[in-house]
Amino acid sequence: MTETYRRPTARIHIESRECGPEVLERLTGATYFPERLLGPAIVTTVCRAGGHLLYVTAPSVIDGEEQVDYYLGLLLGGARTADRESLRRMRELVTVLPLDDATTRWLSTKVLDPVSPRAAAVRSDLHEFAELHRSAGADVRLSYFEPSKPLEELARALNLPGTQPLSAHIPLGTKHTGRQIFAAAGIPVPSGSGVCHDPGALASAVAGLAATGVRELVLKLDSTAFGGGLGNALLTLEDGIDAPGGESVEERVARALPGAVLMDPKLTWHEYVTLMKDDGVIAEEMVTQVPLLSPSFQGRLTERGTVEAVSTHDQVLAGDGQTYHGCTFPAAADYRRQLIDHGLRVGEVLRERGVGSGDYGVDFLATRSGDGWRLLGCEINLRATATKHPFTMAVGLLGVEPTPDGRLEVDGVEYVYEASDVIMERRYQGLRPAQLIEAVTGSPIGYDPVRKTGVVLHLMSPVTEFGKFGALCIARDRAQAASLMRELRDLIDLLTPQS
CATH class of the missing domain: 3.40.50 (Rossmann fold)
Incomplete structure (x- = not known):
């Protein structure tokens, strides 16, 4: 033949x-x-x-x-x-x-x-x-x-x-429009407001949510320009904010708003208000249930007019719960099929709204519901996401595509990974990528193409100036992946004097 x-x-x-x-x-x-x-x-x-x-x-x-x-x-x-x-x-x-x-x-x-x-x-x-x-x-x-x-x-x-996707479709990735797309896809979202362009309107919207018992909120700039949660602010209302008194609830909320904790530490509330005038802000109930996980779905709209599932991950967020630091693959089996279903449904709505082809990502919140899990729509990104580079690397190294249920399997053996974009210490400043490479490739934790496990470095140049780099740890189970990440940190620590 x-x-x-x-x-x-x-x-x-x-x-x-x-x-x-x-x-x-x-x-x-x-x-x-x-x-x-x-x-x-x-x-x-x-x-x-x-x-x-x-x-x-x-x-x-x-x-x-x-x-x-x-x-x-x-x-x-x-x-x-x-x-x-x-x-x-x-x-x-x-x-x-x-x-x-x-x-x-x-x-x-x-x-x-x-x-x-x-x-x-x-x-x-x-x-x-x-x-x-x-x-x-x-x-x-x-x-x-x-x-x-x-x-x-x-x-x-x-x-x-x-x-x-074409840049003309960028507005579909804003926070408010994302909530509308989730609704069209039949996916629940946390309670929230419309778009507010001044503090007075925002105070009124937050007061309306407070009347339903909401006390913890996330304020989100309705813009695609702020990645990694930097457009968010966290607002906590006092328990008695809706109690009878001389002031209205709106007035009490208006006084509380400047105390919101901005995720971008270099922004002031005054600057946030200025951005609000142009971009708008939505208020959304902060989900505080425990456990609370942040799974994400990555999909692709094809030139053939179809919607494809690419990958699923559980995101690793900073202590503020808003900022992306890394991920684990695949998303938890308890809700992975539901995650894929919801992600594909969002893709179908995007296709119906004219998006021709390209990457898209969907972030969710996962909370316990009885014996199972409930997924709430969080955010839609009409672009590639931060999970693309570790997934693309893992697929390239393993030489396989995901199974229908979202796993990577080679000759009947499943592989998982943990990835981080934020391995960062002040004492790492001054190291060079060549030193990282030499340390990892000369150690037992470096990637082995025969075993198909080990550490792969990425985004190494920032280590010299900022003490920051990233890594992908491919393993046969989550415990091994986490162990590789710890061993990597220990290995790089040996390259630098302890303070």
């Missing part, structure tokens, strides 16, 4: 985080965000598909050659022990194209800068890469993290399809 022809692959990655630059300034190490999918792109496009990769970053990847060799060597048993010729051939398929620009502007804006000679040179390289591989019959695409008009402009200029 004749082997089925497989079209060659070529990918351009511009993994720009397109939220407000002022927000990026507040996220530790966020200028290095475009680097987050470098490892997964190398493993999936180059190591697995034998394709060509052009990856754009700004600022430059620290210890870039060492990082590329590390990712190329993951399926070869490590860059130090891999066959030199195999590594050399694969290295020729990877181009990391840096702009030496460490500002908090979007990467897409840096690439499209009309006055920067370096940006002009990068654009020329992008056109050359796209035309070269398109003329060779390759499937060439522009991969990016979230939709934006600049990236769509670039995709049109390169005559390439993009990988995310």
Whole structure:
């Protein structure tokens, strides 16, 4: 039989985080965000598909050659022990194209800068890469993290399809519209308000919720620009706020509002009110049941008009319960099928509302209900999410796709993982990615392609300036994954003097 022809692959990655630059300034190490999918792109496009990769970053990847060799060597048993010729051939398929620009502007804006000679040179390289591989019959695409008009402009200029929904659909990812989509999908949500554009309207809305017994609330900027919960504020009302007295409930709430705890510590209440005028704020009951989990669903709308489940995770949040730090895969079996069902239903509503193709994510709250679990809709992201890079890396390393019930299984053996984007200590500042790589690959916890378990590093450049990096720990059960994460921290601690 004749082997089925497989079209060659070529990918351009511009993994720009397109939220407000002022927000990026507040996220530790966020200028290095475009680097987050470098490892997964190398493993999936180059190591697995034998394709060509052009990856754009700004600022430059620290210890870039060492990082590329590390990712190329993951399926070869490590860059130090891999066959030199195999590594050399694969290295020729990877181009990391840096702009030496460490500002908090979007990467897409840096690439499209009309006055920067370096940006002009990068654009020329992008056109050359796209035309070269398109003329060779390759499937060439522009991969990016979230939709934006600049990236769509670039995709049109390169005559390439993009990988995310159109930016015209971004409003579907706002908090209030998300609640409407959940309702259309038949998914319950916490009690909440409409959009309020001034403190008076917000006080009235909160007073209405207080009349139903709500005392703990989350105030959410109705904007897609604030990722990671940074647009939220936590408000606790006194038990007697609706008691009879000289003041109205609205007046009491109005006095309480400036005391809300802002998740972005660099924002003041005055600044929050200014943002409220433009973006609006919704008030939502804070679910405080114990246990309370934060599962998430990742889906994809395809060019064929279908909705596909990609992955499920349980999110690991900071102590404030609002900010994403990492995740475990897959989501708990107790509610995973329900999670997949709810996520697909949201995707169908998005498709009905005109979203053509691309990634989307749905966050939920999981609470106990009798002998089972109840899922409440929390947030919809019309883009890729922070769980994409560990999942893409795990799938690339294991060489499998998820089962219908959302597991990763190789030859009858199930694999799980724990991932973190926030392994951070002040004493790690000054370390270099090459040191992290040497420590992990020279230890028993480094990823082993034979056992298909171990630690994989990512987002390493921020460690030098900020003492921050990320890691994926693939294992055969959750306890082993958690143990690998602890051992990694212990290993890196040995590289630094104890304070």
